[in-house]
Amino acid sequence: MGLDALAAACCVLPVLLALLAVRFAYVLWRSGQPSSRSPTAGLRCLIVLGSGGHTAEMMNIVTALQKDRFTPRYYVAALTDNMSLQKAQVYEQSLIQSGEKIIKNAHFMQIYRSREVGQSYITSIATTLLATLHAMWLVIRIRPQVIFCNGPGTCFPLCVCAFVLKVLGLGWSSIFYIESIARVKKLSLSGLLLYKLRIADQFYVQWPQLQQKYPRAYYAGRLM
């Protein structure tokens, strides 16, 4: 009985893996293609904020977004980051007060950090796993259609989880990575991983030197 089950598993497993591989290849190909259909409503956005200059740069991008096309907006920052969500809240509040027809549907959430600044890489493995589980939970809850990130470590687990859900057919999110203006010659670790693993649909850099080094990246000038 046990052997039969084992035999069945041995037959089914390769088929499943093959299907997964095909699906994976399809997702990779389809992610790089511009959408042929125009979205009918606003797209649900996940906006990843990070400490230091990351939030300032991201808010700069959010300011330029057409608000009716990118709504509702979910802002995510690390648990230990106090200022970022505050800045986002101030901005969303200013939108409501400016009298535009903005519905109050911005959401603000926190996520465990994969790695604190200066944390040893060995302990980072455990914290990254925890952050990944938390990221999966957040992505399942939010089901974003668009993800904006620009480099903090918090974005990597979120993007990976969103990509995994894409492969499993549980929701499609277009991932846009805009490398920080502070990266002139080398990509950040998050950026490098997302570029090499082709997880981002579109990868933007802000300096021509980087675009030459990473040809699949787009260069559209500096953002700040």
Next chain:
Amino acid sequence: MRRRVLGFQCMFPNLGRASPRRRIPLGTITILQWPTEVNLLRTGEELGSRERRVVFVTVGTTCFDALVKAVDSDEVKEALLHKGYTDLLIQMGRGTYMPSKVSGNSTLQVDYFTFSPSIADYIREASLVISHAGSGSILETLQLGKPLIVVVNEDLMDNHQSELAEELANRKHLFCARPQTLQETVEAMELNNLLPYMPGDAKQVVTLISKFLGFPVD
């Protein structure tokens, strides 16, 4: 009394002027029911017609004791005085080294605080900004059109911050220094050689992203 009033004036330079967006800095609310108009009038008389040229030093949210120590050293303060600056205001962030507050005539007035929700007002009031190499501080200062010396923190591992500072220094938008070379940078700097920084625009990237998502092009 006089020193504390001057210290208060340094921390709240906009007091007395209409400034609707004035935010009280965090970490500097040490003064309780403070100055009545009488004290402020006294301060006005004391500072009189002396034009204040403030050097604003910022380390952002980091701990950068090397910079604060360098700026607080006699050599750098002398160099700044020599260049015509009158006040030194240090935002020291998480640093552990406390500079010494100084007030009095014929010397550089020194004051400091830890954090502020927004340093834009301090940058606007300053004639020179000395900053750590954080991109936010650098770009905020350049966008406000102020002369800038960026000091790179050599104690940071994986010092990617220096890339931006060096690139902008190469493009002549700012001066780059290390804590040890700050004095000679101040002495040698020619502010007229700096080129104005043209801020970038996020609209191009947003247009490309919108197009990719299938939205009609405006």
